[in-house]
Amino acid sequence: MPEDAIIKEEDRFHEAEGEPINSAVCPGCGCLCEDIDLTIEDGKVVQIFNACSWGLSKFHLGHRFLRKPKRAKCVFPSREDPSGRALPISFEEAINNATARLKAAKRVVMSGLCQTTFDAQLAAISLMKRLDAVVYPSEGMLLTPFFKALKSLPYRTATLEEVRQLATTVIFWGVNPLHSCPRLVTRYAVFVAGINAPDRHISRKVFYADPYENDTGGFALRIPLTAENERDILSTLTDVIEEESFSIPKDLEAVARAIEASPFVALFVGRGIAYQENPQALMDGLVRLSNAISRRRACALLPAVSDFNAMGFYFALLQSGIDPAGDPRVKGDLREYEPAKGDVLLCVGSDPIWFFTEAQITALRSMEIPVIAVSALRNQTTHAASLVIPVAESGVEAEGLTYRMDGIPIWLKKSLPSAQPTDLAVLTALEKGLGD
Amino acid sequence: MAGMKVLDVYRLLPRTNCHQCGMVCMAFASALLMGKARPEDCPPLVEEEKHAEAYEKLREAFGDKGEREATGLSIDRDKCDGCGICAAVCEISLEKSQELVNGKGSRRAESPVIAIVDGLITIKNPDACRRVVPDAPTCNACVDLCPMKALTFL
Numbered sequence: 001m002p003e004d005a006i007i008k009e010e011d012r013f014h015e016a017e018g019e020p021i022n023s024a025v026c027p028g029c030g031c032l033c034e035d036i037d038l039t040i041e042d043g044k045v046v047q048i049f050n051a052c053s054w055g056l057s058k059f060h061l062g063h064r065f066l067r068k069p070k071r072a073k074c075v076f077p078s079r080e081d082p083s084g085r086a087l088p089i090s091f092e093e094a095i096n097n098a099t100a101r102l103k104a105a106k107r108v109v110m111s112g113l114c115q116t117t118f119d120a121q122l123a124a125i126s127l128m129k130r131l132d133a134v135v136y137p138s139e140g141m142l143l144t145p146f147f148k149a150l151k152s153l154p155y156r157t158a159t160l161e162e163v164r165q166l167a168t169t170v171i172f173w174g175v176n177p178l179h180s181c182p183r184l185v186t187r188y189a190v191f192v193a194g195i196n197a198p199d200r201h202i203s204r205k206v207f208y209a210d211p212y213e214n215d216t217g218g219f220a221l222r223i224p225l226t227a228e229n230e231r232d233i234l235s236t237l238t239d240v241i242e243e244e245s246f247s248i249p250k251d252l253e254a255v256a257r258a259i260e261a262s263p264f265v266a267l268f269v270g271r272g273i274a275y276q277e278n279p280q281a282l283m284d285g286l287v288r289l290s291n292a293i294s295r296r297r298a299c300a301l302l303p304a305v306s307d308f309n310a311m312g313f314y315f316a317l318l319q320s321g322i323d324p325a326g327d328p329r330v331k332g333d334l335r336e337y338e339p340a341k342g343d344v345l346l347c348v349g350s351d352p353i354w355f356f357t358e359a360q361i362t363a364l365r366s367m368e369i370p371v372i373a374v375s376a377l378r379n380q381t382t383h384a385a386s387l388v389i390p391v392a393e394s395g396v397e398a399e400g401l402t403y404r405m406d407g408i409p410i411w412l413k414k415s416l417p418s419a420q421p422t423d424l425a426v427l428t429a430l431e432k433g434l435g436d
Numbered sequence: 437m438a439g440m441k442v443l444d445v446y447r448l449l450p451r452t453n454c455h456q457c458g459m460v461c462m463a464f465a466s467a468l469l470m471g472k473a474r475p476e477d478c479p480p481l482v483e484e485e486k487h488a489e490a491y492e493k494l495r496e497a498f499g500d501k502g503e504r505e506a507t508g509l510s511i512d513r514d515k516c517d518g519c520g521i522c523a524a525v526c527e528i529s530l531e532k533s534q535e536l537v538n539g540k541g542s543r544r545a546e547s548p549v550i551a552i553v554d555g556l557i558t559i560k561n562p563d564a565c566r567r568v569v570p571d572a573p574t575c576n577a578c579v580d581l582c583p584m585k586a587l588t589f590l
């Protein structure tokens with residue numbers, strides 16, 4: 001074998017030296033991969049095994065990662081001075097400044113809250129109740145319609161382990177798993193052997209429903225649809241499954257036959273549903289489809305969430321006595337937020353400015369709506385914020401309980417030190433600062 | 437890169453002479469033009485948001501897009517998202533890692549052909565690759581099933 005004929009030296013593995021941490025949990029997406037091995041040197045990760053590139057971006061990386069664009073941390077609390085520059089202030093000043101703004105607000109609008117621990121979510125909901133705030137969870141465009149659909153329709157789910165062992169037909173509806181949850185397909189859904197799928201992807205039939213072709217097409221058949229006919233396609237497929245009809249439209253033949261032949265179907269749904277005219281009707285339709293499949297074989301419907309503790313936030317709402325499917329304070333799609341004079345925007349671990357439409361940003365500016373950002377990392381929202389309160393990054397610098405996309409609780413470990421308070425501490429201090 | 441002069445490159449750099457790349461900015465600009473350095477070697481360019489646009493331009497002009505001149509596996513680092521399909525479909529990696537068989541990533545002590553290290557496909561045990569072992573059946577599994585089209589055997 002000629003030396004290096006196939007593999008280049010730089011593609012080979014070179015082990016880093018440092019303190020090893022094994023089986024850390026990745027605070028990336030709702031897969032919460034618990035097989036992450038880290039090597040730490042001087043408080044920074046210098047080698048990371050098994051995390052995908054999205055997971056990688058959550059850890060603070062040492063010099064070996066120069067080639068990866070890194071996300072900068074928020075270093076000190078700051079408030080915007082009249083010229084728009086960020087003035088460093090103390091934590092105490094930041095909390096006082098924030099509570100003063102929250103007290104003076106006509107309406108507090110909270111956003112984010114899906115990338116933090118369950119305890120911090122409970123604290124945020126307590127604050128939300130105190131302020132009678134409205135909340136746009138960062139995964140609201142998927143999970144608010146999801147919980148609404150479950151309120152009136154029966155529904156079946158399963159753990160990701162059951163999907164892996166039993167599913168032989170897998171459908172991704174409105175989600176590109178390679179972008180939302182990159183390792184979902186290798187860990188649970190497609191490229192892994194299970195009891196019913198000994199030959200991994202070869203034993204499974206995989207489909208994706210999307211108005212456009214995307215890279216999921218590398219291993220899945222597309223169910224062709226358009227934004228206009230998506231609901232019709234869904235209800236036709238449901239009819240076919242329910243009635244066992246033999247007159248199947250050509251485009252649905254493969255998926256209908258795969259469902260028919262499969263002992264267990266996994267149906268993953270994603271944020272893509274929010275780009276349709278009536279996301280709620282589409283979500284209701286997907287629950288109906290999963291029920292239709294469930295009548296004669298097992299079917300699990302799972303939201304493929306890309307924020308690691310999105311499910312936790314909805315569980316925290318329920319634990320706090322708030323109905324995510326009926327309480328008018330719980331909103332869905334952030335793009336539906338209509339800024340109003342007197343609003344204060346409180347963003348926790350999120351980047352709503354990145355999501356806002358031009359019209360929303362113009363309205364925020366013209367109405368001079370203050371933005372308070374509680375964030376570990378710098379982003380467009382911290383850049384535009386009137387007040388920034390830095391926090392330790394959950395799952396990397398702060399530990400706590402979190403829930404996987406299938407509702408399984410997982411404890412996030414702390415792997416790196418931090419000089420910043422946790423977001424739980426900041427949210428608790430904000431509520432305390434409101435006084436009686 | 438065509439038509440770029442040393443001053444054009446210099447203007448895109450942070451121009452702070454911080455020496456983190458081991459030289460002053462003007463020398464780094466010439467090093468880039470001569471192919472002796474890569475944009476990634478300048479930490480402020482990579483790390484600071486204000487340089488994001490300049491960094492992109494420099495990566496366009498001088499970045500590694502995964503092209504290789506010699507025969508071998510080419511990894512396009514810009515495309516790989518670390519999903520691990522390449523490792524999960526590599527029969528030899530599965531033979532060498534029980535964890536991989538169980539749907540997890542391989543562990544440090546195991547030696548699969550492919551592992552996901554630092555968010556990217558990494559060849560951990562090249563000598564076991566079927567492309568390298570004499571008389572082994574031809575195998576293209578990792579390349580064929582990479583949905584991001586990040587891999588090619590040149």
Ligand code: SF4
Pocket residue numbers: 026027028029030031032033050051052053054055056181182183184
């Ligand atoms: S798939 Fe999700 S949880 Fe797993 S490594 Fe990637 S971002 Fe982290």
